[in-house]
Amino acid sequence: MRHRHISGRLLAGVLVAVATVGLAGCGTGEQALPANQVAADPPRPVGMQDPAVVPTGPAASSGSCNPRASLRPSGALPRPRQMPSGTAMAKIVQRGRLIVGVDQNNYQFGFRDPQTGQLTGFDVDIAREIARGLFGDPGRIQFMAISSADRIKMVKEGTVDLVVRTMTMNCERWQEVNFSTEYFTAGQRVLVARGSGVKTIDDLRGKKVCAAAGSTSIRNIAQKGTVPVSVVNWTDCLVLLQQNQVVAVSTDDSILVGLAAQDPNTEVVGPKFSDEPYGVAISRESPELVRFVNGVLAKIRSDGTWTRLYSRWLTSLGPAPAPPVARYRD
C-alpha cells in the first residue's frame, strides 16, 4: 500500500512537471514575438528633449536701460579707404578686409547659396553694406560662421570686427559688448501647417510646440501654457513639424521666415508677442566703429537700400515696413 502511494505520488509529480514544462514552453513560444516587436516611434533629432527643460531664473532684465539706444554717428561718413588714423576703421582698411561673424545656417538671414557656395542673406547683406562703407567694395569681407553661443566671446576677444547674426540687444549684453542702432525688429510668432486652424499662440495651450534649447523662446512658450519640446538647431523644429511630432514652432519671426521659405505648406501666424531689436555687436574697445556703423545704417535706411534688402529676403513676413527708427544715447 505504501509503495503504491509513493509510486502514485511520483507518477503524479512527474505528470505535473511534464505539464508545467510543456505549458512553460508554449508560454515562451507565444511571448517571443512581442519581445522582438519594435516600437514604430518616429526618429528624433539628436538632442531633442520632450518635454523640454525650461530655463529657470529671471528673464533678462530689460528695464534698467534702453537697449535700442546706441552711439550717435560723428558727423558725415568718411570717404571709403580714408578713415581717420588710429581708429579701428583705419586698422581694418589697412588689413584689407573686414572680418564678420555670421550664421551660415539661418535661411534668409545668413546661409550659403547652394549654387555659388557664397554666404548670403539679410544679415550678410547688412555686413556687406558696412564693408562697402569702409572700402567702397562690398566684397572686401571675410565671414566666419559662428555659433550663437560664441557671439559675445568672438567680439570680446577681437577674433571678429563685427557680429551680424540675428542678435537681440538687451541690457545684459550691453554690459559685455556695444551694439549698433536697431537694423531689424523681430518678435516671437508661431509657425504652423497651413490650414491647421491655429491663429495665435493661445490656440496652442496643452499642445506640443518646438523651440531651440536654452532660448528665451522656450521660456515664453512655456509661460503660454504649451508643452515645450526643445531641439539643438532651429531647422530641427521644422523636421519635427513635418513629421507631425509637434503642432507648431515658435520663435523670432526672423527665424520662422527662413523655415516657412523652405516648406510652402507652412505659414507664420499670429501677432508678435515679444520684442527683439536686432543690432550689430561691436567691441566696447572701439566706440568709433560703433559710430561709423551707425552712420552706414542711417545711410541705408534713408537711401532705400534697407527696403530693397528687406524685399529681397523677408517678403514671407509681409511687405516691407518702414525701417526701424535709430535711437541714440549720445
Next chain:
Amino acid sequence: MGSHGSAVAVPPGRLAVAPQPRPPERLRRLTTPLRRTPGRFTAILAGIVVLGLLTGVVAFVGVRQRADLVRGVTARSGEVAVAAQSLYRALSDADATAASAFLSNGLEPPAMRDRYQRDLADAASALTVVSAAVSSDGRGAAAVARITARLPVYSGLVETARTYNRQGLPLGVAYLQEASGLMRDELLPAAQELYAAASTELDEARDRAAGFPWVAVLLAVLTLAALVLTQIHLTRRTNRLLNVGLLVGTGATLLLVTWLTGSALVAAGNLGDSRDEGSAQVNLLAEARIAGLQARADEALTLVARGNGAAFEENYGVMMERLAGADGEGGLLARARAAAPDDTTRQAVEAAIARSKEWSAAHRNVRALDDSGEYAKAVAATVGTGEQTTAAIFNQLDEALALAITHNGDRFEREAVSAGRALTGVDIGIVGLGLVLLVGVAVGMQRRIAEYR
C-alpha cells in the same frame, strides 16, 4: 539455473576465505555460478564487452559531435561572425558616405552615391545571413528586429535630406543629422551588439569543439586496465602466458586511446590558433576600421553642420584617439600592430598607422580653413579629388585595414579547416578498433571458457 547444492569444482581454499553467515537464498542462487571458473570468465567477458562497447559508443558520438562543432565554427558561426562584422562596417560606411556626399552641394559624385547604395545592399544581405542564424529568443534576435525596422527609416531620412539638399535648403542638413543620429543611437549599437553576440557564439562553439574527450578517454583507460588485469588473472589461473585474442584487444584499445587523445589535442591546437591568430586579429582590425569610419563621418558632419558642428568635431577627436591614440602611436592600431601574427598584417597595419598620422595633419588643415571662413576650400580639402584630401587619405587607411581583415579571415578559416582535418576518419577508426577489441576479447575468453566444458 542450477540449484546451490550441486557439485562444484571450486578450490577448497577459496570457500574457506569467506566464513560469513549464509547469504539469503536469492542472492546465493545468483552468485553461485560466478564462483565457478567458467561462470566467472563469462562474467569477465561480459564486463569487458560492455565496457568496450560503452567506450566505442561514447568515443564515436563524441568525435562526431566535435567534428560537427568544428564544421560549425568554420561554416556557420564563422560565417555569422563575418556577416555581423560586415553589417556593422556597411552601416558605418553608409553614415560616413552619406555625410561626405552631402558636402558636394547637392550634386553628389556618382561614385559616392554608388558606394552608399552598395553599403545599404551589403547591410541588407549581411542582415539576412545573421537573422537566419540567431536564435529567436536571444538578444541577437532583438537587435536584428531593431535593425530591420529602423534601416528603412534611416534610408528614408537620407533620401529626404538629399532631396532638400538638391534644392539648396538648409533643412537637408537637419534631416541628414537626424538620419545620422538614428544610425549612431540605434542602428550601430544594435549592429555592435549583434557582432558581440556572434563573436561570443563563435568562441563558445570553439571552446566546445576544442574540449578534451575526458569521458571517452577515461572509459578507454578503464577498458585497458580491465584487459590487463584479466590477462594477469588468466595467466595465474591457467598457466598460459599469452592469449592472442586479448592481446589484440589490448593493442586496439591502446591505439584507440592514443588516437583519440592525439586528434583532440591537434584539433584544439588548431582551433586555438584560429582564435589567437585569426578571429582575435579580425576583431581588433574591424574595431579599428569602424573607429576610422566614424571619425570620417564626424569630419564630414562637422562641415555639414556649418558652424554648429562643435559636437561632431569633438567626437572626431574621440574616434581618432580610439583609432590611433592621442599621439598617433597608440590606440587600436598600435594594439593590432603588437599582435600582428605575420608580416602581411604588420605591413598593412603600419601603412594604416602612417595614413592615420597624415589624416590628422590634413584634418587640422581642414579645420583651420573652415575656422577662418574658407568654407569652400575646407570642403574641397575634405571631399575633393586630390591626393592630399582627407578623402584620399582616409580611403587608403580603410583599404589597408580591409586588406588586413581579409588576410586574417583567411587565416582563421585555414586553421579551422585544419582542426576539422585532424578529426577526419577518427570516427571510422573508432568503430574499427572497437570491433577489433570486441572480437579479440570474445575469441580470447571463449577459448578459455571452452576449456572447462
